[in-house]
Amino acid sequence: MDLKFFSKPPLADFVREGLRPDAGLIFRQLFDTSGSSTYTYLLGDPVSKEAVLIDPLKEMVDRDLAVVNDLGLKLKYAINTHCHADHITGSGDLKAKVTGLQSVIAESSGARADVHIKHGDVISFGADSNVINLEVRATPGHTDGCVSYVCDNMVFTGDALLIRGCGRTDFQGGSSEKLYDSVRTQLFELPDETLVYPAHDYKGRMVSTIGEEKELNPRLGLKKTKEEFVEIMSNLNLAYPKKIDESLPANLKCGIDD
Ligand SMILES: N[C@@H](CCC(=O)N[C@@H](CSS)C(=O)NCC(=O)O)C(=O)O
Numbered sequence: 001m002d003l004k005f006f007s008k009p010p011l012a013d014f015v016r017e018g019l020r021p022d023a024g025l026i027f028r029q030l031f032d033t034s035g036s037s038t039y040t041y042l043l044g045d046p047v048s049k050e051a052v053l054i055d056p057l058k059e060m061v062d063r064d065l066a067v068v069n070d071l072g073l074k075l076k077y078a079i080n081t082h083c084h085a086d087h088i089t090g091s092g093d094l095k096a097k098v099t100g101l102q103s104v105i106a107e108s109s110g111a112r113a114d115v116h117i118k119h120g121d122v123i124s125f126g127a128d129s130n131v132i133n134l135e136v137r138a139t140p141g142h143t144d145g146c147v148s149y150v151c152d153n154m155v156f157t158g159d160a161l162l163i164r165g166c167g168r169t170d171f172q173g174g175s176s177e178k179l180y181d182s183v184r185t186q187l188f189e190l191p192d193e194t195l196v197y198p199a200h201d202y203k204g205r206m207v208s209t210i211g212e213e214k215e216l217n218p219r220l221g222l223k224k225t226k227e228e229f230v231e232i233m234s235n236l237n238l239a240y241p242k243k244i245d246e247s248l249p250a251n252l253k254c255g256i257d258d
Pocket residue numbers: 035036084085086159165166167168169200238239240241242243
């Protein structure tokens with residue numbers, strides 16, 4: 001059996017050895033089956049019950065809040081990896097429904113939010129005895145305002161790095177050259193066993209690792225040069241996302257139609 005891609009169990013609640021041996025992290029991966037194939041991630045601290053959602057969708061806010069309530073969690077942040085073009089963010093509706101919740105997005109996205117983050121910032125939540133940190137890494141290329149969030153042995157890559165793929169670069173200030181550099185310098189520098197949680201998967205896959213993507217990603221794995229990547233991306237010929245015209249303006253305003 002080839003064990004090179006074996007890593008710690010990715011799902012369920014797990015205790016991170018050495019960091020918080022008596023606590024851990026509540027983790028849920030939620031999938032939008034209504035068309036966008038988007039993953040929303042719920043991360044929570046079992047001690048204080050503070051929690052965050054990464055990339056919530058407007059249509060799925062009630063689903064997300066049901067999970068949050070079932071688990072007795074209190075949402076602190078609705079965090080976006082970027083200004084999405086294929087669906088409307090749930091940040092605005094969550095703010096309306098959850099007192100004190102703050103929306104988060106990169107300053108470079110140009111979108112409205114309560115908290116604007118940039119490369120090197122750290123978003124923290126949880127109890128003093130169990131602080132959970134999300135380190136912000138700028139990963140532009142799919143859009144200029146894309147960031148990824150590193151949390152222990154996981155990275156939430158948005159549309160920068162997908163499983164065996166990557167985000168398209170043909171609109172919203174996209175740049176194949178920038179995306180190649182982002183993935184190579186910000187994501188492929190993480191340990192090989194780091195779990196990759198993307199914002200989408202269109203083939204039913206849920207998680208990958210940095211080591212797998214370095215070896216097996218057909219667009220920008222280590223075997224591909226930047227020139228080859230740029231050529232691949234310029235020949236994708238993808239149709240525009242069906243909801244782009246409503247999503248982009250709404251997401252610039254935190255998903256609120258005012
Ligand atoms: N069919 C979908 C849009 C599919 C799409 O373009 N996905 C984007 C991410 S959302 S902007 C993408 O980057 N895809 C890369 C790829 O290789 O598929 C719709 O109509 O919404």
